[in-house]
Amino acid sequence: MNAPQQPRAVPRVSRYPVPELKDLPADIRERILAVQEKSGFVPNVFLAFAHRPEEFRAFFAYHDALMEKEGGLSKAEREMIVVATSGANQCQYCVVAHGAILRVRARNPLIADQVAVNYRKADLTPRERAMLDFAMKVALESHAIGDDDFAALRPHGFSDEDVWDIGAIAAFFALSNRMANLTSMRPNDEFYLLGRLPKEKK
Amino acid sequence: MNAPQQPRAVPRVSRYPVPELKDLPADIRERILAVQEKSGFVPNVFLAFAHRPEEFRAFFAYHDALMEKEGGLSKAEREMIVVATSGANQCQYCVVAHGAILRVRARNPLIADQVAVNYRKADLTPRERAMLDFAMKVALESHAIGDDDFAALRPHGFSDEDVWDIGAIAAFFALSNRMANLTSMRPNDEFYLLGRLPKEKK
Amino acid sequence: MNAPQQPRAVPRVSRYPVPELKDLPADIRERILAVQEKSGFVPNVFLAFAHRPEEFRAFFAYHDALMEKEGGLSKAEREMIVVATSGANQCQYCVVAHGAILRVRARNPLIADQVAVNYRKADLTPRERAMLDFAMKVALESHAIGDDDFAALRPHGFSDEDVWDIGAIAAFFALSNRMANLTSMRPNDEFYLLGRLPKEKK
Amino acid sequence: MNAPQQPRAVPRVSRYPVPELKDLPADIRERILAVQEKSGFVPNVFLAFAHRPEEFRAFFAYHDALMEKEGGLSKAEREMIVVATSGANQCQYCVVAHGAILRVRARNPLIADQVAVNYRKADLTPRERAMLDFAMKVALESHAIGDDDFAALRPHGFSDEDVWDIGAIAAFFALSNRMANLTSMRPNDEFYLLGRLPKEKK
Amino acid sequence: MNAPQQPRAVPRVSRYPVPELKDLPADIRERILAVQEKSGFVPNVFLAFAHRPEEFRAFFAYHDALMEKEGGLSKAEREMIVVATSGANQCQYCVVAHGAILRVRARNPLIADQVAVNYRKADLTPRERAMLDFAMKVALESHAIGDDDFAALRPHGFSDEDVWDIGAIAAFFALSNRMANLTSMRPNDEFYLLGRLPKEKK
């Protein structure tokens, strides 16, 4: 128990400068304020990307196009894809932040930690398992995706448009994970406990 | 949102039969009752290994020899090694269960999730970072461990005996992770929230 | 020489349906017509993404934010990053299409094939070599990016903003490569010869 | 033939101190003397682990629980698992020492070298081949072990308890291999020739 | 656009000395002159290997035995194997030089770039695809080649002798790729454009 005392690195939002809200373009400031209003805090990904307004706009437009739209995948299924592939890419921000969202969306306090560590051992339906097998292949060896991989999804009720969604979410977070690792983006403390307590409601 | 309804697999402690407490040898039953007394529940690893009493005794004797003894590593440091290497081995039981213990031992509700996903991005001291670099090399490519790896630990105050401890913990959980994956050992629901709430005390 | 005759798969733009220009939203149609005007043909990436207008807009907004802006990286340097990382990800569309753009931008008919196969053996300056070492680490093991990697770029005249650009381009094409592999996006025949003949001008 | 003369490193049992027999606890000394009596020499693994008596006791208790008990696997089959997985983990001590034991147990002077290098090309029965396929998966990617892997063993006469044995031996030597690599444990010279000569008897 | 000016490394044929034609043994000089006569230039592989006349003779004898003989594989098929496996080995010389030969032999200006980046997405017949699956396994994990791999080729009309050819070409270029990477062998500028223009004839 005699570990020498050393200072821990002071946590910061990102390796890059984080602008003040007042200095941001109006559309970005409004988006951030809306998130803060809804969530009670500003997730650090918004502050980290605000360093580059053009990239901020494209990043969140892409995110919303995949994660907020209607379609064949439930919102919980989409978050499962994020958590599983971000675990494989060792992206701390995405596992912690989207793990929280997954707990809330699935109303399940256990599922995110299970999927992040090893989705093959998680409490999944066969449909969810097949979906994550495909998503992980897109994340880790997309060059080998072929007809057999598409065929394996159809018996689980996934249309070709659903498969695009699965693959596109895995592809988008391939980008997101790399940006978070590049900038050492730090998950907000608030995410860790979110969705873990029985009384919480979405 | 039209994901078809499918039954989730019914969670179970282990792929192998789990004996009843009353059918166990006295020493094993007593150990399990003592853990239950202290923790408030029986961690599934005790039930899963109870299927094989000889292996149970050896496993926990080894565990205690490394994790409970006095020595140069703090108990929180030892749990960090478990969580980081178990994450690399995709062992759900060990990440969830020892993540809980790490939160309690380090009195830090964030550290376990950080270390499990990517210890390089966690809030660590330089000593902890060097310790985990070594532990991960033992876990993942022990054949390449050499003099340089020992030398890198000395400036951080680790003696050669401490280095044995670091390596032996990584080696022991190489065994433990494989047994958990072999038996599909399931972490108890209680672990997920342990050490996350401010009022908890060890 | 007696290989049996078998039909080759009929090449197509994408595994997914490709809309007709007349059926597209006006902004997307105009963007495509502008590219056709400038290049003499419509690169298939525009047609493949047009299947999903929201994603089309976000994808090209992101692309332009990184590839068309002013900044510390020359346009040829940016294309080198695309070609090297797309080669590592085995993305046929991006290597062929951006290989053509790299030849044109660098006014060098040899560089793209060299960088695609093995950038370490390409005719590069030390600055370009360091830039590609960093970009490949973001593409292939972004979890391990740390201070040392940033430090290695500074002696070559890269500012922290330039490093963001290098990493963000590698990250964006991590997305792009996966979408191209998911959709089996096919490079247009026109790309293969572009920039290889001495008389060509940009 | 003009390689400069350089001193070879003086071989030693372990990177860590090796206690004298007289200084050891009685139970450990007796175990070592019994092995010496039976084998004619003291295998270095006993001396290397004697540096840590508690770990010595747990290690050999675990070893005996798996390797000395009755059960569905023959003793030669168990040693095959050790040799194959230790080869994959590049553990010199375990390949050389257990290679000797395998030759003796299988009364086959060729099998150990074959299995250590590439078990797929060894003179095996289909049952042995299936057993080693499973053991190698536990050794190298236990996170992916699933129902299909268990099912593949049943046609070869392996019960679920036998599969535990196969997996547990691979898991135990995952620990053992890492300890041997950590301590640079050196195989005794006696092992190399053991079981290779026709007149030898067990 | 402000990339600092740095000198590019002066390209050279090989990291090792390249002899003058007049200093070479007669048989080697004659072979080189014959190639020059036929191709219009001397491919650098001849000059690089001429540094070691004995190895030159053995290398090209082996090459000719596999690539120039009659047999069940067409010459274009053989070059496909070279290009695909050399891409996987990141051998710039072999991809560029044999890519040119493949374009000429297949009378197809697109096929070489497709196969070099990702043969799974190339315009191939099922027979060619099966052939390259096998060749890549020999190149990258020959230890795992087994009966199933041979069986997968037979429905495509490959005899066992054809399979030897496929495997032997992949094996020979495993050598060739390593020699080119060792010596930093540089592809001649002439190769890059060869076979890309419609009027070219073999």
Added chain:
Amino acid sequence: MNAPQQPRAVPRVSRYPVPELKDLPADIRERILAVQEKSGFVPNVFLAFAHRPEEFRAFFAYHDALMEKEGGLSKAEREMIVVATSGANQCQYCVVAHGAILRVRARNPLIADQVAVNYRKADLTPRERAMLDFAMKVALESHAIGDDDFAALRPHGFSDEDVWDIGAIAAFFALSNRMANLTSMRPNDEFYLLGRLPKEKK
């Protein structure tokens, strides 16, 4: 001990037909008889390659050019390269056959098994260790060989010509290992014991 009785596969020299000596071209028959005269048996590699006389001639001409010539590497050093890289490639024939030759050449009954499993733990001089580090990089990731790798060898007395030899031996056995795995070439029983007994003389 109740493993069901199953037939072991009948060992054979090669998966491909092995010609009778009398049916071979004279030069090949003479070479084989000379080897038999010297060694007391015909190593199976000669019989397996005799199936293809042209490839036989090229293969052994290349082998002799590297392994039999004078030069800066001792014959034992060359065999070490073969054994280490063949172990990494999981080539049973080459590890067993060249392991025997290494024992004889180095007059050391232990060195071959050590180098085959993990050369980093073998009883090597610093020069031998540096040589094998380079050879393994050529065998496993030749695309990354660069100036630093050459520079690391010079302090150990290796000239650039010696480095060619090291790399070329690793490259030649990249071919040889793949051919042995392709043909399931089986090491002769005689190799296993060769060089292990003290009275043996070269």
